[in-house]
Amino acid sequence: MFPCPVLFLYSRFIRNTMYLDLAEHLGLIFHLLLKKPDSSCVFVVRKDQDIYIQTLRKLFNESHGIFIGLQRSEEEFAGKSRKTQLVQVSKNYRSVIRACMEDMHQAAVSARDPALHSQYSTQVSILSAMELIWNLCEILFVEAAVAGPLLLRLLDWVRLHVCDVDNMVREVLSSENPSKHELFWNLGNTQTLTEMELKWQHWHEECQRYLQDGTFASNSHMESICKILLGDENAILEKKELMTTWYHFLVTRLLYSHPTVKPMELRFYAQSSMDLFLGGESSPEPLDTILMAAFEFELHQVIKECSIALSNWWFVAHLTDLLDHCKLLQSHNLYFGSNMREFLLLEYASGLFSHYSLWQLGVDYFDHCPEYGRVYLELHIERIPLNTEQKALKVLRICEQRQMHEQVRSICKIMAMKALRNNRLGSALSWSIRAKDAAFATLISDRFLKDYCEKGCFSDLDLIDNLGPSMLLSDRLTFLGKYREFHRLYGEKRFSEAAKLLLMLMTAHIAPCSFWMTLLTDALPLLEQKEVIFSAEQTYELMRCLEDLTAGKSDKQKFQDDDVETMKVEMLRLALARNLARVIVKEGTLEGS
Amino acid sequence: GDWHCTASWKTHSGSVWRVTWAHPEFGQVLASCSFDRTAAVWEEIVGESNDKLRGQSHWVKRTTLVDSRTSVTDVKFAPKHIGLMLATCSADGVVRIYEAPDVMNLSQWSLQHEISCKLSCSCISWNPSSSRAHSPMIAVGSDDNSPNILAKVQIYEYSENTRKYAKAEALMTVTDPVHDIAFAPNLGRSFHILAVATKDVRIFTLKPLRKELTSSGGLTKFEIHIAAQFDNHNSQVWRVSWNITGTVLASSGDDGCVRLWKANYMDNWKCTGILKGNGSPVNGSSQQGIFNASLGSANTSLQNSLNGSSAGRYFFPPLDSPRAGSRWSSHAQLLPPPPLIEHSCDADTANLQYPHPRRRCVSRPLNLLPENEGV
Numbered sequence: 011m012f013p014c015p016v017l018f019l020y021s022r023f024i025r026n027t028m029y030l031d032l033a034e035h036l037g038l039i040f041h042l043l044l045k046k047p048d049s050s051c052v053f054v055v056r057k058d059q060d061i062y063i064q065t066l067r068k069l070f071n072e073s074h075g076i077f078i079g080l081q082r083s084e085e086e087f088a089g090k091s092r093k094t095q096l097v098q099v100s101k102n103y104r105s106v107i108r109a110c111m112e113d114m115h116q117a118a119v120s121a122r123d124p125a126l127h128s129q130y131s132t133q134v135s136i137l138s139a140m141e142l143i144w145n146l147c148e149i150l151f152v153e154a155a156v157a158g159p160l161l162l163r164l165l166d167w168v169r170l171h172v173c174d175v176d177n178m179v180r181e182v183l184s185s186e187n188p189s190k191h192e193l194f195w196n197l198g199n200t201q202t203l204t205e206m207e208l209k210w211q212h213w214h215e216e217c218q219r220y221l222q223d224g225t226f227a228s229n230s231h232m233e234s235i236c237k238i239l240l241g242d243e244n245a246i247l248e249k250k251e252l253m254t255t256w257y258h259f260l261v262t263r264l265l266y267s268h269p270t271v272k273p274m275e276l277r278f279y280a281q282s283s284m285d286l287f288l289g290g291e292s293s294p295e296p297l298d299t300i301l302m303a304a305f306e307f308e309l310h311q312v313i314k315e316c317s318i319a320l321s322n323w324w325f326v327a328h329l330t331d332l333l334d335h336c337k338l339l340q341s342h343n344l345y346f347g348s349n350m351r352e353f354l355l356l357e358y359a360s361g362l363f364s365h366y367s368l369w370q371l372g373v374d375y376f377d378h379c380p381e382y383g384r385v386y387l388e389l390h391i392e393r394i395p396l397n398t399e400q401k402a403l404k405v406l407r408i409c410e411q412r413q414m415h416e417q418v419r420s421i422c423k424i425m426a427m428k429a430l431r432n433n434r435l436g437s438a439l440s441w442s443i444r445a446k447d448a449a450f451a452t453l454i455s456d457r458f459l460k461d462y463c464e465k466g467c468f469s470d471l472d473l474i475d476n477l478g479p480s481m482l483l484s485d486r487l488t489f490l491g492k493y494r495e496f497h498r499l500y501g502e503k504r505f506s507e508a509a510k511l512l513l514m515l516m517t518a519h520i521a522p523c524s525f526w527m528t529l530l531t532d533a534l535p536l537l538e539q540k541e542v543i544f545s546a547e548q549t550y551e552l553m554r555c556l557e558d559l560t561a562g563k564s565d566k567q568k569f570q571d572d573d574v575e576t577m578k579v580e581m582l583r584l585a586l587a588r589n590l591a592r593v594i595v596k597e598g599t600l601e602g603s
Numbered sequence: 604g605d606w607h608c609t610a611s612w613k614t615h616s617g618s619v620w621r622v623t624w625a626h627p628e629f630g631q632v633l634a635s636c637s638f639d640r641t642a643a644v645w646e647e648i649v650g651e652s653n654d655k656l657r658g659q660s661h662w663v664k665r666t667t668l669v670d671s672r673t674s675v676t677d678v679k680f681a682p683k684h685i686g687l688m689l690a691t692c693s694a695d696g697v698v699r700i701y702e703a704p705d706v707m708n709l710s711q712w713s714l715q716h717e718i719s720c721k722l723s724c725s726c727i728s729w730n731p732s733s734s735r736a737h738s739p740m741i742a743v744g745s746d747d748n749s750p751n752i753l754a755k756v757q758i759y760e761y762s763e764n765t766r767k768y769a770k771a772e773a774l775m776t777v778t779d780p781v782h783d784i785a786f787a788p789n790l791g792r793s794f795h796i797l798a799v800a801t802k803d804v805r806i807f808t809l810k811p812l813r814k815e816l817t818s819s820g821g822l823t824k825f826e827i828h829i830a831a832q833f834d835n836h837n838s839q840v841w842r843v844s845w846n847i848t849g850t851v852l853a854s855s856g857d858d859g860c861v862r863l864w865k866a867n868y869m870d871n872w873k874c875t876g877i878l879k880g881n882g883s884p885v886n887g888s889s890q891q892g893i894f895n896a897s898l899g900s901a902n903t904s905l906q907n908s909l910n911g912s913s914a915g916r917y918f919f920p921p922l923d924s925p926r927a928g929s930r931w932s933s934h935a936q937l938l939p940p941p942p943l944i945e946h947s948c949d950a951d952t953a954n955l956q957y958p959h960p961r962r963r964c965v966s967r968p969l970n971l972l973p974e975n976e977g978v
Contacts, residue, residue: 052606053880053881053882054606054882055878055882353867360848382790382791385790385791386790386848389788389790389847389848390847390848393847416733420628420683423628424627424628427627427628427629427630428627428630431630431631431647431649432649433649453707
């Protein structure tokens, strides 16, 4: 009946779905750090293992740069130049993915341990899938290729990812009628779509005639090529083993049957291509579902499926942000357009915060989340372990830049407390000053003074000497600063200045009453110099201070005063009296000098 | 980094029920509460440098709070913006709130409030919201076992007028013993989120209504909704705990599992993970590999696995993809889809420079989660 053993979950869970109809995906990766049996109650579970992979560091860092660049890019360009800009951003993201893939591939190749090799290989293929998906999204959504260029782009896309030149195409090019095929490749801007369609139709009919006339009857190979060129699906399917995927099949098919395919027509061909290719034997895999959703221009579906299939938010966060900049999310019929962008960015950035250095990237992502970014940042930044002063200063700078005053105060307070506990008074004081924490500054000043009384010297002189205007933060701090100044003046033998300052500390009530005795005792050496330092008036003041001090004590206190106290008072009275005597004589005889 | 024990000491004369940290602004401070009817406040003392090398730390007791006449079942520090305060609750139903007026002197605590809850208390939670619109608020849970239908969760709020804590709400729908309770961190919301560990996991939202000027001194009235209720543990739920942003809730139960709950931004809560007591995931898959291996494995049935949960079903509407709603559907030209051709094909064996993503993993048989099996 008692509670389960305490489980300490050091986990940053950022996995979830966004949609009403999205069921849960549980392929979560947990990195389990099992402890020794004697401390078997503490298990640390971490969710975002990806951020700890060294080879992915480049991905996170460089994509961060691209992201920031995109946010800051002015929307001064309208229309076509904006689109070009966005396409370039998309290409930049993809090149980062590819660079990462290269690194990962190298790592896989050079890995001796088979488990490690397989791990890296897995990552390579996942990155490859990501690039595949992103590339398709770039074509369909960012560039929004129109009929004509669309097929060209798709061809490039398939080629890039299959790395397997269409053998049939090669054969075609080397065939007897290259000129007939040349125009086929001139699917460029030089011709209008209608012109191109007409030419293609003409060519298509010619091919058909050749086939029917039996021109290729003698060569079954050429015949099947001709059939393929005519877009005969059966013929194309026969060559299935040359094509690795249904989308390769799709593009091939489109190439030979509908090269001027329009974007909105893709979905039909895609669906049937997948059906034909898979032949009802295997069910679509997540990658297939994602690509299909893209061909169907179901943006939200693409993002949703990617969120399920991928284990971290990097991909969907950056892609969605880009699509949002293309203004594609806002017009969707569901009402969470830009909210989704922010949701994904928040999730991604939150994940970064559990990393000892990548958290700095997370800050910038939060900055660009208008609704919840700031509060997320406030909550996360307070939890960053402040192991070193440098880290604390780094965190502080970030907070100060964003006018996060409460966090600044809190962090400084935490650091000040830590320093105080470790008896590093100087550090504690400087943190309090930074926090503008008057109460704490007073407390620490008191400690300094107490230490001085006990040890007879100051610690952290540098700090106190260079307080400057921050001295005014608290009265006690001001006193500390001035008192130290007194000691400095004395050390520099500037006795009359020192004397003046000392007196002022008491008469201006800068010094706390509790400290007056110490101050008066400090006056002793000045009183006993060969030279007369205190003027008559000053001496009277000092005497008055002393009397105030002793008068203030009740009879009981006087009774409790030990001999040392009484002796001190007596000594002071004597010294003051002697000084008075000397100064009267001095002032009496030397007029005005 | 490894975890190792830096201090261990026996002090209470009965079981120690809970420990809690104060905010680091107050230093390294702990509070503990025990069956021995006391609560104690501890401070870490920086020891000799030798100790640091050996990784040992020393804790000294700063104060013992002895006001309770029965077992003290929970102790929690208040949010730092309130000051250095803590609340305790006892088996006899009394909640006590103490304050240390001098944050540098942890030996001086004064009893500021005593609240009688009428039901044996098991847990308390301070509302962490530092918004000026929200007065200090504390939720109290009761594990009273006697057969009654009294509300086992009460909300007390501090009233500026009376300078006292008074009962603002009682969650009437919670009638089973409550083992743990936790307010979520506030993301600048106007309303509060409260998690309750009872025979199931429940998440409530409390929306403050306009403060009514009643004779009890301007207490807030709340509109209470149940945002989620999960019986997946299929047993008593003992602890609930929020993450930093109050977006993920962790719960632990007698089924020996820890479950994680998260809301999408449509405010639908669902389970995002199940862990065994040693932290390993329940479905046992994907232990290795960094990026999720799911791209290569058929996951569709995995997606449905949670639909087996009786309570969760409410939150998982059917998986029909809304194709009709696509903005392109109205523009689609009526091109006839090509005729379907049945064709048997061999497996593809193309060799690629980079392993093709599709070809990487063989789909594994999926272990459906034992959602409805008893533990």
